[in-house]
Amino acid sequence: MDAAFALLVLTLIKATPLLYASLGGVLSERSGVVNIGLEGMLVAGAFFGVVGSYASGNAIVGAICGVLAATLLAALFAFVVTRFALDQIVAGTGINIAAIGAAAYGLVIVFGQPGASHEVAALGRAGEAVLIGFAIVLAIVLQLVIDRTPWGLRVRACGENPAAAAAAGIDPLRTRFIAVTIGGAVAGLGGVFLSLGELDLYSDGMTAGRGFIALAAVIFGRWNPLGALGASLFFGFFAALQYTLQRSGVPSELMQALPYLAALVALAGFAGRVRAPAADGVPYVK
């Protein structure tokens, strides 16, 4: 029983950053923007969270910094893909490369050493728990917002048929900008969880591709926040399993690859049977 409980807790811990990132992805894609740059936003949240904590000595200030950094990054991305209608996949890839480079660069500038930062004031077990709980609450809240509020309806309209939304007097570019930026803020919280929740520092590569798994989680969750919650728990479970089975005979690389393999299998099985928002990934040009 103890082992099962430990596994559950570990699942939640592993799922939380994924959940934040995928919630950000869901919000973005429902409005019609594919956000490949989630990985970069996780990095921004994680790195600047640590920088903020380092500078102020306070983990909460750090968390706010992290979220702000991710939000700004998302706003830049949103601006470029709405105002200039640039290709979303390519711009997102650029965001990732720039963010990861900036974090590596920042490590040297701020901490004087590459690879990892100093240890900083972190959120502790209490903070970790709060973030986990908040993520789940956020999933529920976002589902309600999308389904039941006027703003949610307009976001959905922009994701399905921005021309029709425009005909109804809504500005698809502005709506998409807001959705993507808020999504970035949410993803940033995932990064903060990684560096200040689970640990108390930032290290190169700590996001380990979670931003990409989050994209798969968006699809498996059928572009619904609650679905993303389920998908994140699913992936988190595999990550937790890998950690737990580390000392068994199973090669660690195979265990680490499990979430990604699961994603591939599900991609093959799911494709064609779920429908993305109709205008997902299509730039809106007036």
Add this chain to the structure above:
Amino acid sequence: MGENGAGKSTLAAIAYGSVAADEGTIHVTGVVGLVHQHFKLIERLRVWENVLLGCEPRRGLAIDVPAARLRVRELCAAYGLELDPDARIESLPVAVRQRVELVRELQREPAVLLLDEPTAALAPSEIDAFFITVRALAARGTAIVIVTHKLAEVIAHADRVTVMRSGKIVDSMRVSDTTVAAIARAMVGGDLPTIAARIPTETMPALAVTALRAGTGAGALIEANFEVRAGEIVGIAGIEGNGQSALADALAGMIPYSGDLTFAGTPLFARVSPAARILLGMRAIPQDRHKEALVPDWSITDNATLGRQRTFRSGILRDRARATAFAQSIVERYDVRPPNAHARIGALSGGNQQKVVVGRALESDPRFVLAYQPTRGIDIGAAALVQSRLIEARNAGVAVLLISFELDEIFTLADRVLVMFGGRIVGTFERGALDRARIGALMAGAR
């Protein structure tokens, strides 16, 4: 009124406010509503969501859904229309979707209501119902402006007609003071161009379709039995959405089908690829040239070989000289402007693009041509040329299957007319015995 490309839709968009004018002003007292030609509806959302998008009734932070439903019902009652507020647009037939679009504009209580090509996708009986609604609206004081190219409807229902040509208004008169011929002349700026003459042909078997079934859902083809002979044009009349696209896609080998399809004595199973069908001599003029027929960024030459790229080759290399010669011959024979085979085809007007698509099909030694809405959205001059070439192909022994939503076009071109409704062929008429009223009734589903 005006032919395609005259500027009618642009003028309507300026009046509505979605397009900014470069010069000049429009004075309007009150709100302007616009029902678009291609409905701006969101398929996956419900009727009430589409109608009230942007002015949703609220309760606290959330949408007041019961109030929304009630509002839609109130609007429907006020204007004598029927709608189910909870239905999703994707499940609704075209005529009902138009009602949704209409109600959405009406709830803004417009002083002026613009309707862009409103009857394009309606059956004759639905058109009558539509004009009754419009008349009632006018009686309540709304100014109605209908943008259309359908002369018959203007004569029957409008009070005044304004004619546009080449982006200018050329005439404006009361309908009671004018004639069909006068309006047509104003639209075209001269006499209507003539079309090639038909000559008697000896027809031979070419394409035979038995119990053909394809597609799923609303526009499926349920059962088709007919043949198209070499040297004749068979016209399929019908309202859009009654199985024509499924039929066209099945013939092209784009979707699976069941039943028998025989071409030149060879049975064509569903798995026979589009490439193989092209090799057999089957050609298509697709419905949507921009998406289905052309690569906008490529040159006319490169587009001309699309479909037969494996013929214009020597070994693994493309035979560019032969391709250019072929494209040049199309440009000359079809009066494509500007006459430069290397020009980017996306820069050409719709009419010139369509001429390339048609020329590509007809000049490539076809045995069978499927022409799906061959004159959609092009100017009268280009349309006349396209129709002439189709008749000339028929005269030369090509089997032509024409699918069109414009009854006049069918009547001009077809040797035989088949009427489609609900995925089936519901009537056959020979050229000498075309009963317009009966055909219209069959198109709308009469028995």
Add this chain to the structure above:
Amino acid sequence: MSRLPRGVRDAVLAVTLVFVVGSIAMLVAHASPLVGFGALFSGALGSPSELGETLVQTTALLFPALGITIAFRAGLFNIGAEGQLVLGGLTAGYVAAALPLPGVAAIPIVLLAGALGGGVWGALAGFLKARFGANEVIATLMLNVIAALLATYIVNGPFKMNGATAGETASIPHGSWLPTLIPDTRLTIAFIIALIVAALVRFMLARTVFGYELRAAGDAPEAAKRAGVDLSRTALVAMSLSGAIAGLGGAAIVLGVLHRFNTALSPGYGFIAIAVALVGNLDPLFVTIAAFAFGVLQSGALSMQSEAQVPKDVVAIIEGVVIIALAGRRYFSRGSDR
């Protein structure tokens, strides 16, 4: 400015951004942009040996960039060049180190093995797309990670070679080493091979029927299908070819630079190559030029770090910004106005 052809406009924009973003980043590091860029360019181009190193980086970028070009032109977002490169290097490393190879044929065989390794990895994503319609962006991203894990497992686990340190294969025999072009540099004939591949890719796209159909599939998939192009087969072949060329790049690194396979053989070449392909407007000629430009950045970065104390990651930031700026609408052939 707006009347210049788009390729020129993009190049000017790219160059401007390099200097602007780079300068800002350098100033943040309390370094002078003049000194920083000076160190970067002299470190990349100052002497024949430094030029040689720049061309090594150019080669490492050019192979995956050409692969990406093919995939993108076919309408497929191949973000998996990194994994395809790794698999190519892994395959080449093992074939070279473990199998007895006839003297003269050794190099071609090993290169072919590398191309096969990368090709299979690309084909996997292509198969998922062709058969299941699976989103190739996510598939290739997942396969990147799986490739890295697979390589680590094979090299450290059951196929660990005698005399090999952790994370690598044994050193490959000299018979399989690529001949160098400039003595005392790491520059080998791999550079020449890359140029030849670039010319072949350009020729294939522009002059062959296969290239025509591939471009049609990318530029107008609906029209291509009606024109008899088999979209599934094209996706599979394009992804395989794309992966094969990226894999060739991995093999070139193994045979020419490291003389063994190492799990850390690529500092993200497969991702930077996306930028290279885009800056080159998906035309192999300009992609080659872009590969050289990025090669200058990559090789100059280390000099810049040691001489001007500017962390080499500045280059990554510059590259990211350039990618964002050049993410033009051209690569989006799905929707169209009107």
